[in-house]
Amino acid sequence: MLAGDEGALAALYRRRQGSIYRFALQMSGSPALAEDITQEVFLTLMGQGTSYDPARGPLNWFLLGIARNLMRQRLGRERFYTSLEDNPGDQSGISELQTANNPLEELSRNERIEVLRKAVLSLPTRYREVLVLCDLQELSYADAAAVLDCAIGTVRSRLHRARALLIEKMRPAAAEEGATAESAATARCFA
Amino acid sequence: MNCERFQMVAEDLARNDGPQEGNPRGLMVIDTSERAGALAHVAGCEQCAQILTAQNELSESLHSLAEEMQVLQAPPHLEAQLLAAHRSQTRSLAIQSSQPPRLYWITAVAALLLLVLGLMVWRVRPNSEPPVSTAGKSNSVLEPAAGSPGARQSLLVPVGVNPTAPPSANGAPDQRDTQPKRVNHKASRFGRRFAAAAQLAKHKREERAIKEQANALAANAEPAEVATDFVPVGYVSALDLQEGGQLVRVELPRLALASFGLPVNMDRVDERVKADVLVGPDGLARAIRFVK
Numbered sequence: 001m002l003a004g005d006e007g008a009l010a011a012l013y014r015r016r017q018g019s020i021y022r023f024a025l026q027m028s029g030s031p032a033l034a035e036d037i038t039q040e041v042f043l044t045l046m047g048q049g050t051s052y053d054p055a056r057g058p059l060n061w062f063l064l065g066i067a068r069n070l071m072r073q074r075l076g077r078e079r080f081y082t083s084l085e086d087n088p089g090d091q092s093g094i095s096e097l098q099t100a101n102n103p104l105e106e107l108s109r110n111e112r113i114e115v116l117r118k119a120v121l122s123l124p125t126r127y128r129e130v131l132v133l134c135d136l137q138e139l140s141y142a143d144a145a146a147v148l149d150c151a152i153g154t155v156r157s158r159l160h161r162a163r164a165l166l167i168e169k170m171r172p173a174a175a176e177e178g179a180t181a182e183s184a185a186t187a188r189c190f191a
Numbered sequence: 192m193n194c195e196r197f198q199m200v201a202e203d204l205a206r207n208d209g210p211q212e213g214n215p216r217g218l219m220v221i222d223t224s225e226r227a228g229a230l231a232h233v234a235g236c237e238q239c240a241q242i243l244t245a246q247n248e249l250s251e252s253l254h255s256l257a258e259e260m261q262v263l264q265a266p267p268h269l270e271a272q273l274l275a276a277h278r279s280q281t282r283s284l285a286i287q288s289s290q291p292p293r294l295y296w297i298t299a300v301a302a303l304l305l306l307v308l309g310l311m312v313w314r315v316r317p318n319s320e321p322p323v324s325t326a327g328k329s330n331s332v333l334e335p336a337a338g339s340p341g342a343r344q345s346l347l348v349p350v351g352v353n354p355t356a357p358p359s360a361n362g363a364p365d366q367r368d369t370q371p372k373r374v375n376h377k378a379s380r381f382g383r384r385f386a387a388a389a390q391l392a393k394h395k396r397e398e399r400a401i402k403e404q405a406n407a408l409a410a411n412a413e414p415a416e417v418a419t420d421f422v423p424v425g426y427v428s429a430l431d432l433q434e435g436g437q438l439v440r441v442e443l444p445r446l447a448l449a450s451f452g453l454p455v456n457m458d459r460v461d462e463r464v465k466a467d468v469l470v471g472p473d474g475l476a477r478a479i480r481f482v483k
Contacts, residue, residue, distance in 0.1 A: 009277055013270055021265040038265045042273050046280060113259065116252045135206070135253040136260070163202055167245050170252070 013042055016060060019137065020067050026132045027071050029121045037074065041066045057146050064137075064147045068129060075125060119169040127162035134159050192228040197239045200229050205246030315386050421469060421478035422451045436471040440482075448481060 020041050024034035044066050045052075052062050120128060120136075133144040134155070141159075145152045204226065233240045442463045448455045469478040 006274060006277055006281075010270065010274060013273060017265045017269070018263070022260050022263055025263060026260065035265060035269055039269055039273055043276060046277060109255065112252055113256050116256055120256075131253075135250070136257045138257065160199075160202055163246065163249060167249055170249065 009042075009046070012059075016063055017042075019060060020063055023064060023067055023132060023137060024071060026120065026136050027068075027125075027128060028075065029117070033074060037067055037070050040070050044070075057143075061143065061147050064133070065149065068147060071129075072125065115170065116166070119166050122169065123162055123165055127158050127165065130155055130158040131162040131166070135163075192225070192232045194232075194236060194239050197229050197232050197236070198242060200225060201239070201242050201246050204229055204243060205250045311385055315389055417483045418467070419453070419481045421480045423478050424476050434471055434477075436469050436477060439468045439470055441466050441468055451479070451481075453481065 017038055021034050021038045024037035025031060028034060028037070041063055045063065052059065056062075120131060123131065129148065130144060133139045133147060134141065139147070141152045141155050145155045148155065233243050443466050445455055445460050445462050445464050447466075448464065465482040467480050467482060468476050471477045
């Protein structure tokens, strides 16, 4: 690919773009920003691909590391702006991904995931990136440490803190959800 | 296992990262015995059981979120844009690599030539002489200078000036000024040629300046005069001439020449002639000579 083979670049892009795009989307919650990050990652790879050392790890780590650095730059630059995409009805196409077995159960599940997604986005960046890599991208502690260029212990401690914060954020929603289910059962009883 | 230790491994239990079947990426962060101990602790500790339940629910929710997002891909137009950018980049690189580095070579050669030329000028300049003084030049004109044999013939010797007298201290010609200095022969071959050419041009300039100055001196000099010997005035003795006095230039009628026994051109009798009268200390004329 570094020799200018367009076919190789296309093949590499098709194989790796998914994880990069999802990482950027899970980190930012913005499809537009995720597209930008994905494109910039591969443009960076085209320009600085010679700096990749296979001895230091697989290419996916390298790409995720680039994406993480770009994301931190963009988030640091755009933290003073309010995204117009915070409208719940305009969220990244995730709400379109529904299956229809039990509508009530599915609705509850989708709401829970939506709350979780917002809770993840509300985490501080250093906790969010660890959580995204370990729990959403399902990397091991060692892989995440390699991507983030830090120690495994740091990954573990940040993940512990991130999960604790998520449980705290999810607790009111779970209580509200339980109350809603209880009232629905009562309504059904009276009906 | 106590509750504190359990809280440390609860996430690993919930994330199912321990080494077990179906999880080849097990991180060995919790070994089998510790895992068994943690599960045994949960059976007897309600608080830790709630913690494990919350962690499990969170892991399940996160897994669901990851599964839902697993199908998300970057939009197709992104690939087209990226490939277009790759094509343009490859094209620009090809253009850059196809251009021969001739321009760089030309620039380098020009810079080198300028450097060499500057070095030559710098090495020749210290050998150049300071400008020749005017006095030295005038003496070299009036005196027989080496290299200008015809200079004496073109000039008239003024009255009262002894051409054979030795030059005064101030007017002594400096041979260092008239002789060309040697060029530093340690320079390179090209440098020596360049220095010789510069020296030759310098000599030509000096000769031209000397000729111009000689012409200027000849133009400014008084016209040559021819004088007779002093003729004593009749009523003084010869001893009075030894007393000295002042020489006064006067003009007399041409007929006065006859009074001293000199021939008179009658065709120019109306003209006046110049004469130098030697006046003694007492104010009386002692001698006279006629000047032409």
